[in-house]
Amino acid sequence: MxxxxxxxxxxxxxxxxxxxxxxxxxxxxxxxxxxxxxxxxLNPVLDIRHRLFSNDSNIYSGRNVFQIFSANRYNFYNLTGETPETLIDMLQIVNLRNNSRHKLSPVNRILLFVIWIRCYPTLMTLSAIFNVCTAYVHVEIRIMIRTFYAAFSHYITWPTIDQWLSKRGDWDKLYPAVGAIDGTSHEILRPMNVPHTHTQPKACFFTI
Structure with a gap:
């Protein structure tokens, strides 16, 4: 004793x-x-993972989600906006290096990031899907943002000042606007049982 x-x-x-x-x-x-x-x-300072799994802290081994999701191409497209083939083509452009530090293969790292962009799930949801910890998901997203920007930023071409100015007048109710983000120029009527029943536009316009 x-x-x-x-x-x-x-x-x-x-x-x-x-x-x-x-x-x-x-x-x-x-x-x-x-x-x-x-x-x-138990020691009260232990986190929930050590309370549940005792001394076994290595509970995340990664999962080949790409292989699982590729079996249903329709769901794969709904989650990513891509097909398995186009995601592999994306891998050739991004050119990720695979090493022992990563629990996920390069194609699964891209799949995680694309699902995050497409559906914007929580880090805990991605952690459960890919069988990695939330800290790993957070780091991967930050890395992939920089990686994707370096690989695909040259595909984006912004209009010139003259092209921006030529877009004026497309919205009759807001003539100086040259574009809108996630919205419409039409007013949306609120339900009558909600306070402040005045109309409110949903559009977010930007002007030059």
Whole structure:
């Protein structure tokens, strides 16, 4: 018996030899002392992973999600906006290096990032899908943002000032606008049972 358990047992002896007047309280105290000796309580500073899995902290091994999702091409397209073939073509352009530091293969790293862009799931959801920790997902997303920008930024060509100015007048209700982000120039009527029932446009315009 180690020193800590011996001390705990010695501290419990008075409770065992001097029962209180209330029998139920005595039984509860005896049970608590015995459980504490046989199975000591967990360290309160441990996180939930170590509480659930004891000393086995390496519970994330990665998963080949690309192989699983490729079996259903329709769901694959809904999640990524790509086909398995075009995602592999994307891998050739991005040219990721595979090493032991990454729990996911290059194609699964790209798949994780594309699903995040397409569906914007939480980090915990991606962690459960790809069987990696949330910290790994967070780091991968930050790395892939820089990697994709370096690989695909030259495909984006912004209009010149004259081209921007030529777009003026496309919206009659806001003549100076040259574009809109995630919106429409039409007003949207709120339900009548909601306070402040005035109309409010949904568009977010930008002008020059």
């Amino acid at each position: 180690d020193v800590s358990r011996r001390r705990l047992l010695l501290a419990a002896l008075p409770a065992l030899v001097q029962p209180p007047p209330d029998a139920s309280e005595y039984i509860n105290r005896v049970r608590s002392c015995l459980v504490a000796v046989v199975m000591p309580p």
